[in-house]
Amino acid sequence: MESVLKYLDWTSVGLALLVGLLSLLLLELFRWNSFRSQSPPGPKSLPFVGNLPQFSKDQMGIIRSLPKYGEMCSIFLGRKPTIVLNNMQLAKEAFVQNGTVFSGRPLLPLQAWLTKGYGIILANYGHSWRQQRRFALHTLRDFGLGKKTVEERVAEEAHYLIKEMLKQEVSNIICSIIFGDRFEYNDKRFAKLLEILNESIRLGGTTMAQEELKEDTTFHVENMMKSVFDLFIAGTETTATTLRWGLVYMMNHPDVQERCHEEIIRVLGFDRSPCMEDRAQLPYTHATVYEIQRYASITPLGLIHQTTEPALLRGYHLPKGSTIMVNLKAIMTDKQHWKYPDTFNPENFLDEKGQFCRNDAFLPFSLGPRVCLGEYLAKMELFIFFTSLLQRLKFSWPAGTPHPNMDGIVGTVRSPFPFNMICHSRETTH
Template identity: 65%
Template sequence: MESVLRYLDWTSVGLALLGGLLSLLLLEIFRLNSSRSRYPPGPKPLLFVGNLPQLINTPMELFRSMTKYGEICSMYLGRQPVIVLNNLQITKEAFVQNGAVFSGRPAMPVIDWITNGFGILAATYGHSWKQQRRFALHTLRNFGLGKKTVEERVAEEAQYLIKEMLKQEGKPFYPIHVIMNAVSNIICSVVFGDRFEYDDKQFAKLLEFLNENLRLLGSTAGQIFNLFPFIKHFPGPHHKVWQNANSLKEFIREAVEEHRKSLDPEHLRDFIDAYLVEMTKQVSKEDSSFHEDNMIMSTADLFLAGTDTTATTLRWGLIYMMDHPDVQERCHEEIIQVLGFDRSPCMDDRTQLPYTYATIHEIQRCSTIVPTVLHDITQPTQLRGYNLPKGAMVMCNLMAIMTDKNHWKYPNTFNPENFLDEKGQFCKNDFFVPFFLGPRACLGETLARTELFIFFTSLLQQLKFSWPPGAPRPNMDGILGIVRSPCPFNTICLSRETTH
């Protein structure tokens, strides 16, 4: 009799569990169908996980496919719907004409975990973000952003980079460290007041942590953390992100303490000095956001944004030059005609180097290191007839805009002619938006444009790049983390003076 009761008990438990699972499944199907009926069409999501499997496995393919659903479509990050904007007109309507409404930053648990909402890049749109961004822009300009002093600094660093690369002349090497170090030295000179040698082991480790975090934050581990943030209490690769971020913050704290000891308010040396003085000025203001935590994270944000994006674009540039040696040769010939071998380039040379300038733009267009930009909505609004609640996520598909077949001569192939007119002169294209639009557009755009032009022109002036014999071509979809990086590759460089 007892065995029969036990059998019935287990049967009841099993039936109850099965009934509960079926109910949960039916509720999720109903919820998803109801949600999809309120939003634009898009790729079919799976229950509970949405389009995350596609985003993790084939992200570039997913972004390219979005245009087939029209100018506005939707996808799902887990159970959360995301409105995707696929052309420039609707992007401007949202992010420029209604910038304050569409400039929120969606909650990303893995990012919030390491920033606590401080700084600029990941901060919520509001008073603190506005104060920090305004101060950063003002201070960067005071320390030479957009002026000849920064151009000279970049030109000088380009020579250090070339000298470092020539140590490997004729031998295959992976150029990630030297390029990151060179680019980082520019923002470091503005933020920390100093540059770092290429053989500085502590700084090399810091750049390694930075690169690893950018990859991990956008990886499967990062996406899983965003879905289930409670896993921070368990072991996993997310703890590597935490450790790396803490190493960067500790590096900045040490720099801040050194600055405090030698601070002269009458003679500011860099961003940290300026921030320390601003903290003192604002100490009595109740609405001030200038405090230690914001200083550490704002400094980290400038270091991160000023290092990785430009360095990643230059690495893509080497790949495209090795893949298109005819373009590389034409750039080199144009540069030598204007500059010779001895004079360093400056921004005034752009008009005399139209093909080289067009090539740099084409590298940015084809690499699209930020294929999409994700924001959320700060208040209820409407867009093209769809009612969007506060907190709804909106994604701009920059890849779709920069490969729009209606606005590019060669949308899907690498060709500098996309930026040249019939006379061979550089011509601007309004659909070239790598730095985004609206209130949250890249605050370092001026610096990035200067670095890309001077570094790229200097490299092609003095060096020739080629694939190592028999080297396989890397997957051109790259690796999508926070930015889209090229897969690891080796290059061979030779001195142009030697080859001439």
């Protein structure tokens, strides 16, 4: 009798589990179909996992395919839809004309626990973000951003970069701006920067100390530490990654590399370091730096945004908390805006007279209130580093080495696969 009851108990448990799982599946299918019916079209997705399996196999292929679903489409990076804006007009309508509505940031539970919503990059749109961003911009200006002294520090670091054969230590630039000194590449003090920063906070009479006296201030140790960390991440990885793509493109297009070098030597010679004022006399080199950023598109979908209130966009009702991304890759390869959208060609930024010309569809730093606050510094670094490298060095692929997959490694930042290169001094060949 006991064995029969035991059998019946296990049967009941199994049936209950099965019914529960089926109920969850039916609820998920209902919820998933409801989302899909109310969202813009997009690639086929699956319940629970959405489009994650496709992204794991070919992320750049999926991103390149999104414009075929229209100017506005949906992807499922999990259980909820993310709205993707595929052209410049729609991106401006959302992020510029309605910037306060589309400038939020989704904060995942793990991020909330790690960052507490502090900092600049991932902080939600609001008082704390505005105060930290404003202070960061003012502080960078106080330390010389936009002045000749910063250009000199960038040129100095370019000299060391050439000497050290690109050891990916671009973070020294933002170190020298924030802390007033650069660090040798093997300097152990670099690991103690945050400890030094912590000590400086306790010094009286600083702008940090003044801000802490205000009632509505968001200035305290944790928030400032996160903001400085954001500046390091934004000012290091993106610039270094863009330079690596630049080297790949120069090795793939030796004619472009030679034309840049000849222009640089004609204007600067071998001895004078470049500065931002040289851009007018180096139109082809200037155009090449911009083309590297356009073609590399190191943040193909930008950083994720979130609506801060309900919104209406092109007939679609977006509830508060909807996640939004802009397809920067599509915008910067849109044939309506570019002469050579799908190939690497500096002529995209040159007019009929061979002079540099800007393009409104050039958006590597995104747009709207959340535009990258380090845009000017990044442009300065890239121009001076790239010009210095091509002034003195020649880059080429090792003989017989297969070229890396040009889709690269796609994460938050799209970077090239590791590669080997041959580097020759230019001065010994002249």
